[in-house]
Amino acid sequence: MRKFFLLPFLLILFLAFDTVAQEKKxxxxxxxxxxxxxxxxxxxxxxxxxxxxxxxxxxxxxxxxxxxxxxxxxxxxxxxxxxxxxxxxxxxxxxxxxxxxxxxxxxxxxxxxxxxxxxxxxxxxxxxxxxxxxxxxxxxxxxxxxxxxxxxxxxxxxxxxxxxxxxxxxxxxxxxxxxxxxxxxxxxxxxxxxxxxxxxxxxxxxxxxxxxxxxxxxxxxxxxxxxxxxxxxxxxxxxxxxxxxxxxxxxxxxxxxxxxxxxxxxxxxxxxxxxxxxxxxxxxxxxxxxxxxxxxxxxxxxxxxxxxxxxxxxxxxxxxxxxxxxxxxxxxxxxxxxxxxxxxxxxxxxxxxxxxxxxxxxxxxxxxxxxxxxxxxxxxxxxxxxxxxxxxQYLYWEFHEQGSKQAVRYGKWKGVRLNVKENERAPIELYDLTVDKEEKDDLAARHPEVVKEIATFMQQAHLDSPIFPWE
Structure with a gap:
């Protein structure tokens, strides 16, 4: 008998809870x-x-x-x-x-x-x-x-x-x-x-x-x-x-x-x-x-x-x-x-x-x-x-105009690669955004290990598209 009355009560409680949950969305x-x-x-x-x-x-x-x-x-x-x-x-x-x-x-x-x-x-x-x-x-x-x-x-x-x-x-x-x-x-x-x-x-x-x-x-x-x-x-x-x-x-x-x-x-x-x-x-x-x-x-x-x-x-x-x-x-x-x-x-x-x-x-x-x-x-x-x-771990962007471009944000670092259409391994510019938000001081030559990591991220992140090839 207790089970008989308990089941409807639980059902009502569940429905009420579900209604409240919906209202909270x-x-x-x-x-x-x-x-x-x-x-x-x-x-x-x-x-x-x-x-x-x-x-x-x-x-x-x-x-x-x-x-x-x-x-x-x-x-x-x-x-x-x-x-x-x-x-x-x-x-x-x-x-x-x-x-x-x-x-x-x-x-x-x-x-x-x-x-x-x-x-x-x-x-x-x-x-x-x-x-x-x-x-x-x-x-x-x-x-x-x-x-x-x-x-x-x-x-x-x-x-x-x-x-x-x-x-x-x-x-x-x-x-x-x-x-x-x-x-x-x-x-x-x-x-x-x-x-x-x-x-x-x-x-x-x-x-x-x-x-x-x-x-x-x-x-x-x-x-x-x-x-x-x-x-x-x-x-x-x-x-x-x-x-x-x-x-x-x-x-x-x-x-x-x-x-x-x-x-x-x-x-x-x-x-x-x-x-x-x-x-x-x-x-x-x-x-x-x-x-x-x-x-x-x-x-x-x-x-x-x-x-x-x-x-x-x-x-x-x-x-x-x-x-x-x-x-x-x-x-x-x-x-x-x-x-x-x-x-x-x-x-x-x-x-x-x-x-x-x-x-x-x-x-x-x-x-x-x-x-x-x-x-x-x-x-x-x-x-x-x-x-x-x-x-x-990193953020990745690509852009398919102006010769095509890639960019990576990796912690404080920002890597930018231009002219990808001509050379998918074109040089990467490197900037430290914590001190250089205008991206004026290219540090690529001083931090080749970071550039190498960013190049790897670019290669991993890009999947070729037959409809949207580079440029």
């Missing part, structure tokens, strides 16, 4: 800026552009000082993020366009971060720029774990801030007021932000993963003529940029001319900051802020396209290089994590992490398993202030 929001430099934000020293919402995010969360992007350009950096693999292993290793619209697709065989979180019970949405496969292909975001996608499928078309169309899952959303590129009234980032805020509202009662790959502040340099732009207009000396303007016969993926490139770039970063503030405010309104993990970062270093001036804004934060460089300025990115329920405010971390660590970290928080094929390690222990954080 954090919502996850990953905000990915586009071509935002380490030094473009106030919490990393930016003096000319106001980023109050991002600075507050850093004060109320944990700031990572040594976090790295997947690589130095858009698509492969995103592939690294989604696959949990570095660029010597991840499938997409370059910006390879396909017709009629999009980039070479990430295949079904790749298990993505979104798929793992969806299987763990999360509602998944992506709003912004995709760049990992055309609509209807294997790489379509709806086939890679996202329940909802809204934005630019093709990163080349994302060069235009007043495009002719966006995508809502597989439906083409024609922006009639932008028409044939003559009428520029529908600013795509604003439209995307509205949809992202709506996703939070729709899924407020269930755990969600919201991926926000914003296109700001990638070129072209263009922003609405509103109070944000007016605040910066006239503050800086300007050198007008002549580009491919909107109007009859305009290129769909060009960069528009800009009379005020400095003011416009500053306004674009400030608008990005405003979007982050709107996301946080929506969470507060819905009572979701305490148990939502927000991570903010950038896909690579700052650009100098379309009239952008990373030297003027010190966008690289004192590091050498910009986008497309494997020096620190091209791959070290701003990185903040905020989760009031679990992360102590005002913390700074020197954990040397990277995009392929995001996959196992989010999977652990969601209670999901990951495959052994990933290269990342979870940094949940760092986020929660616990001991026992596992560390990488």
């Amino acid at each position: 954090p919502n996850i929001i990953f905000i990915l800026a586009d071509d935002l430099g380490y030094g473009d934000v106030g919490f990393n020293g930016q003096k000319l552009i106001n980023t109050p919402h991002l600075d507050r995010l850093a004060r109320e969360g944990m700031r990572f000082n040594q976090f790295y992007a997947g690589t130095a350009v858009c698509a492969p950096s995103r592939s690294s993020l989604m696959s949990g693999q570095h660029t010597g292993h991840t499938f997409i290793r370059g910006n390879l366009g396909v017709e009629p619209e999009g980039q070479y697709p990430i295949p079904d065989s790749v298990e993505t971060l979104a798929e793992v979180l969806k299987q763990a019970g999360y509602q998944t949405g992506a709003f912004g720029k995709w760049g990992l496969g055309p609509v209807g292909s294997e790489g379509d975001p709806n086939k890679q774990g996202f329940d909802r996608f809204y934005g630019y499928n093709c990163q080349s078309l994302a060069h235009r801030y007043y495009p002719t169309h966006l995508w809502d899952n597989g439906e083409k959303v024609v922006l009639k007021e932008n028409g044939n590129l003559e009428y520029n009234k529908q600013y795509a980032p604003d439209l995307i932000q509205t949809q992202a805020l709506g996703f939070i509202e729709t899924h407020k009662d269930q755990p969600f993963f919201l991926f926000l790959p914003y296109i700001l502040p990638h070129a072209e340099l263009l922003v609405p003529d509103d109070s944000i732009f007016q605040y910066y207009k006239g503050k800086f000396e300007e050198k007008p940029f002549k580009g491919f303007d909107y109007g009859q016969g305009a290129k769909s993926g060009g960069y528009a001319s800009q009379q005020y490139p400095h003011a416009t770039f500053a306004a674009m970063v400030a608008r990005l900051d405003l979007y982050v503030g709107q996301i946080e405010e929506k969470l507060r309104q819905l009572g979701l802020d305490e148990n939502t993990l927000i991570i903010f970062t950038s896909d690579n270093g700052p650009h100098k396209e379309g009239g952008a001036d990373p030297v003027f804004f010190q966008s690289s934060g004192g590091f050498r290089g910009i986008k497309r460089d494997l020096y620190e300025g091209g791959i070290r990115v701003p990185f903040v994590a905020k989760w009031p329920k679990a992360i102590r405010a005002g913390e700074e971390s020197e954990f040397t992490g990277t995009f392929w660590d995001i996959f196992p970290t989010f999977a652990e928080l969601a209670g999901a398993k990951t495959s052994e094929s990933i290269d990342g390690i979870s940094f949940v222990n760092t986020l929660l202030g616990r001991g026992g954080q596992k560390k990488h």
Whole structure:
């Protein structure tokens, strides 16, 4: 008789425990800026552009000082993020366009971060720029774990801030007021932000993963003529940029001319900051802020396209290089994590992490398993202030443009190899980042034993790709 009554009681207790466990899963929001430099934000020293919402995010969360992007350009950096693999292993290793619209697709065989979180019970949405496969292909975001996608499928078309169309899952959303590129009234980032805020509202009662790959502040340099732009207009000396303007016969993926490139770039970063503030405010309104993990970062270093001036804004934060460089300025990115329920405010971390660590970290928080094929390690222990954080032996990057390049971070050491296409055993430059963050003093001749180890790591980490060979 006791067993008869005990079994239902245990069943109820188990169900109640399981419900509580589900409730404890954090919502996850990953905000990915586009071509935002380490030094473009106030919490990393930016003096000319106001980023109050991002600075507050850093004060109320944990700031990572040594976090790295997947690589130095858009698509492969995103592939690294989604696959949990570095660029010597991840499938997409370059910006390879396909017709009629999009980039070479990430295949079904790749298990993505979104798929793992969806299987763990999360509602998944992506709003912004995709760049990992055309609509209807294997790489379509709806086939890679996202329940909802809204934005630019093709990163080349994302060069235009007043495009002719966006995508809502597989439906083409024609922006009639932008028409044939003559009428520029529908600013795509604003439209995307509205949809992202709506996703939070729709899924407020269930755990969600919201991926926000914003296109700001990638070129072209263009922003609405509103109070944000007016605040910066006239503050800086300007050198007008002549580009491919909107109007009859305009290129769909060009960069528009800009009379005020400095003011416009500053306004674009400030608008990005405003979007982050709107996301946080929506969470507060819905009572979701305490148990939502927000991570903010950038896909690579700052650009100098379309009239952008990373030297003027010190966008690289004192590091050498910009986008497309494997020096620190091209791959070290701003990185903040905020989760009031679990992360102590005002913390700074020197954990040397990277995009392929995001996959196992989010999977652990969601209670999901990951495959052994990933290269990342979870940094949940760092986020929660616990001991026992596992560390990488080394980090590896490769870049398939400009003659092809490789780089390794190995403790305090940084090794960079250029012109790999011509010579896969080209000389390796060696820098001690503890005393030389600008990577000016090449120590290779003084430390041949370190160079030899780094050369071994480069050889081990790179697997040949028939679709993305060197260069």
